[in-house]
Amino acid sequence: MPDQPMISLRKVSKSYPGQPSPAVAGFTLDIAAGEILVLVGPSGCGKTTTMRMVNRMIEPTSGSIEIDGRNVLALDQNELRRGIGYAIQQVGLFPHMTVARNIGLVPRMLGWNRKRIEERVDALLDLIGLGPEFRDRLPRQLSGGQQQRVGVARALAADPPVMLMDEPFGATDPVTRDRLQSEFLRLQETLRKTIVFVTHDFDEAIRMGDRIAVLAEGSRIRQLDTPEAILARPADEVVARFAGAGSSLKRLGLRRLSEVDWDPVPAQAPPAVLGADATLHTALDTMVATASTRIGVLDAEGRLRGEVGIEALMRAVAEPAALPSGGAV
Ligand SMILES: Nc1ncnc2c1ncn2[C@@H]1O[C@H](COP(=O)(O)OP(=O)(O)O)[C@@H](O)[C@H]1O
Ligand SMILES: [Mg+2]
Structure with missing residues (x-):
């Protein structure tokens, strides 16, 4: 990589108390600015733990993490989290808050004035393809796919350079999921965020990723490469099996x-x-x-x-x- 990586993890480990082996064992990876890096692997392999250490929702046991050259472990946690967009499968919208208030959450915490927040909310609703009539609705008045869109809009609200997305389209039916994936890729063409994207679905990984890290237990990297290269030349039997049949068609x-x-x-x-x-x-x-x-x-x-x-x-x-x-x- 010619430029300094946007996110750099060095020998990052996490051991949960009472667990026989570390959830993440010596994870090292550089992520370039503007790249979608997908962490893919079976359930329990350590994807979520790895991702959450980037914004310190989980504190690493050891290792170092830098974002844009700054040591993440030395930054104020709250400040760090506000500076990183975060979207998850469970969406996590506040049920008693309107769509507009949910989207405006981080800008409010950052102390933006009302006018600026309102304008940002309107722009984001437009960006995710929901009309202004959605502004004052409550999350439960939306479909699953619409809620996930709002979740993505909320993550984008303060225009963070880095986004963490943990199975963000997971809770939707295949058709909606397909649409959310292509919508998001279209947005990314202009947004150019640096994104860590977690999924257990290999097909989603090849669709979304500029590069994919295929993980094994303990978040060990089996293969790190472009979707194309992983499909053409899987590193081992396990990756080949995980990639599934039909790699030429894929x-x-x-x-x-x-x-x-x-x-x-x-x-x-x-x-x-x-x-x-x-x-x-x-x-x-x-x-x-x-x-x-x-x-x-x-x-x-x-x-x-x-x-x-x-x-x-x-x-x-x-x-x-x-x-x-x-x-x-
Ligand atoms: N808070 C926790 N306490 C103890 N063990 C945990 C905790 N969170 C996750 N784990 C364990 O760490 C491993 C990795 O979990 P996780 O990062 O959630 O995996 P993934 O996202 O790939 O499904 C699993 O074995 C899981 O049971
Ligand atoms: Mg997970």
Whole structure:
């Protein structure tokens, strides 16, 4: 990594009293500014403990943690927590507070004036796609997915550079979850937060992560790499099993038509067309559905610009991908 990491954990351990082995044993990891780093692993492996030590909701037993070059263990705890966005599966909205008051919680603690808080709440409601009519509702008057959106808005309220997200979309049905994931990724394109994202769901990890740390018991890192590289070259049997079947199909889901070579516009109209931002997985799915090995590619204005054949999809997963720096353990 060329720049100083935004978050740096060095040999961080946590032993809970009365537990035979540490929940986190010598965890070392650098997280770059603007990166989504996913911690993924089976239940009980230490993901939540690792993440909560970053904002000191849990005090490490040993080791050092820096955020932006500052020793976290020497900072005032409350100040530290207000400076880090925190979103969790249980959402944790205060049931007796309106949506607006929940979102404005941290800015109020920071002493922002009323006008500034109101404006921030409005901007965030807009950002998460909930209209102003949601302002004065209570959490129980919202669906699970809407509550999770409000939870994310609350975490974003004071515009913290660092966010910790612990299974933030966990409590929703698959369709809502899928939508929340893509909405959040779209937000992140402009927000560029540094995010530690915890999940036990490998598919969520490959969707959300710029890099993924696959963890074993004691938060030991089995593999640290891009989703693409982990799917293509799992470090061991356990990672391969955890990644699950269909790794080639999953890799197709990480690439877009815009990233492969197109053939020229065909003389005959293709049986189906897709936008250049469609994933290769969608392209293959469409090919299967239309019983065709070729698909037309449209530009943003909807003009046919070329054609992609099934061979290009196969080449895309056969070639080792060009990986960003900072890959292997
Ligand atoms: N407050 C606690 N006291 C004692 N043991 C705990 C506590 N919190 C977590 N643990 C134990 O530490 C290990 C890691 O837990 P956790 O970090 O919650 O894992 P994960 O988030 O990966 O499911 C587990 O064995 C869990 O039982
Ligand atoms: Mg957990």
